Amino acid sequence: MKTWLFGVWIFVGLSVVGTAIAKPTPVAIVVHGGAGTILKENLTPELEQAYKQTLRDAVEAGHKLLLQGEPGEKAVIAAIQILETSPLFNAGVGAVYTWEGEHELDASIMHGGSLNAGAVAGVKTIRSPIAAALAVMHQSPHVMLSGKGAQLFAQEQGLEIVDNSSFDTERRKQALERAKARMLGAGVYGNQQGNERFGTVGAVVLDKQGNIVSGTSTGGMTAKRYGRIGDSPVIGAGTWADNASCGVSATGHGEFFIRYHVAADICSRVKYQGVSLIDAADTVINGVLKAAGGDGGVIAIDNQGNIATPFNSPGMYRAKIDKNGKLAVGIYKAWEKE
């Protein structure tokens, strides 16, 4: 009898302590606008300010929805659409040009609770590729749709269709011309250099329901040919989410991110090796990938709301609002002082 009563008291006591220390589920968000050879001397103060403001707008838009208890995918879409709409980033408006002088866009999204995912590859006329990826995830029996078929599907889903030229920017056009001139001069295709190799936007969130959601959107590689598909629409390479471990959106030299299945590998290390997100992400980006010659970085969140943003290139456009509500923006190695 006494033993039984003692047990009850322990139970009640633990419950009280449990209630006392139970915090509201934290929310967290991190976004990126691409990694690469981003050097302070190449950015005017005005341009730097414009990048930072847009990153801040994106992360705040997503965070607001998370605080309202909206599902993570809404926050991911809201944040990414701000980056897709901005001409500063290589996604949507401001996407790089293919060899043929067009824009071929890729995007993907993954939900860490259902492990459901959606992706579109090589779409030319869908205004918001990340919205199309979401439609594939929710409304299609498939995970990955490509080209004209993906566009037909998006149209049937009522997504906005635009002319390919609506993604044009003079800056990217000049980048294409420089790349083609060099390749034609050297008689070699495929030696994309520096920032021609990458540029992507992405967002990863932990929502109030405890779900991790990751999304990525890109215009791919400058002067790409042959219907090249990079890592952004490849689930496991450019995007991954699993509530049991973490969520990742990658940006970098896509071929390496596919070959090293970077996004999923970081989460597999967390899940199977029991290492922290910070350690796993750092090992893959600054260890494995750097040794292989793969430039780039990732943004990642684990199921406790911890954020990692390692990159092995000089810079990565990024912003985060952590589980304590603290906002930070960064372009070069260190986070900016707010």
Add this chain to the structure above:
Amino acid sequence: MKTWLFGVWIFVGLSVVGTAIAKPTPVAIVVHGGAGTILKENLTPELEQAYKQTLRDAVEAGHKLLLQGEPGEKAVIAAIQILETSPLFNAGVGAVYTWEGEHELDASIMHGGSLNAGAVAGVKTIRSPIAAALAVMHQSPHVMLSGKGAQLFAQEQGLEIVDNSSFDTERRKQALERAKARMLGAGVYGNQQGNERFGTVGAVVLDKQGNIVSGTSTGGMTAKRYGRIGDSPVIGAGTWADNASCGVSATGHGEFFIRYHVAADICSRVKYQGVSLIDAADTVINGVLKAAGGDGGVIAIDNQGNIATPFNSPGMYRAKIDKNGKLAVGIYKAWEKE
């Protein structure tokens, strides 16, 4: 002096033992021709015999090259091309039809030593999609090419281009008509059933140089639409190879194999959890994937030449020659008695 001499003797002794127990590097190969609702009552003895003979031909062709010391990718290509050429399997000739009545083929290959990879998606006129995947791996700066661009690349590489109708078979045409009639009748797209959902061929080898190479080739899903890309050309989902762990080729309901990044996950478990290939492959196919409702199976080889072939569907066409040179062929749950 005496201590020093003692050390030398230990060293010499160990070297002799080392030489004595060093076996020649084993070679091993396993192939599949798709998993699904394969039931003995649905196969005539003649058809069953034809399947078994073709699987045996494929595995023997690859094994012969491995014994000669040829690189693993040659063995993978030789084995898969026999299956692509046969009208029995859903790859190359005998590929299923898309909704529009065409064939859209996918293939990929990965080398476990270099972690290099190549894939083509949605190609219509390349005679051997697996050969195109190899060309992407060796001759292109990219990993994944799609559609017309992939075909242009293959043509430039001197690969054989054929008319799409050369992949036609009456049996697959009837399967398309049945699927479309049911979908149009029900007013719903995407409810592929039973064997309409899958059918793939693949090969995984361990070569004399100790390299694991994996390849997969497929016609995809009967009545597929919207430029759907399945798991076969997705590195990490349908195909994976890493000498540090294992190589895998998958066959099944592709969307699940992408969402659970099946091929890479098996190898991540081997690498990070230290479990055996047999256990890792069984856990993913008969545990994780079965619980999620994902039908299918994999063939896999680890860096010691051990072979695993789990599947959670009634059957999987398969054949292997293990590291002891022993051949086995299987269609249903048990391997056939030779």
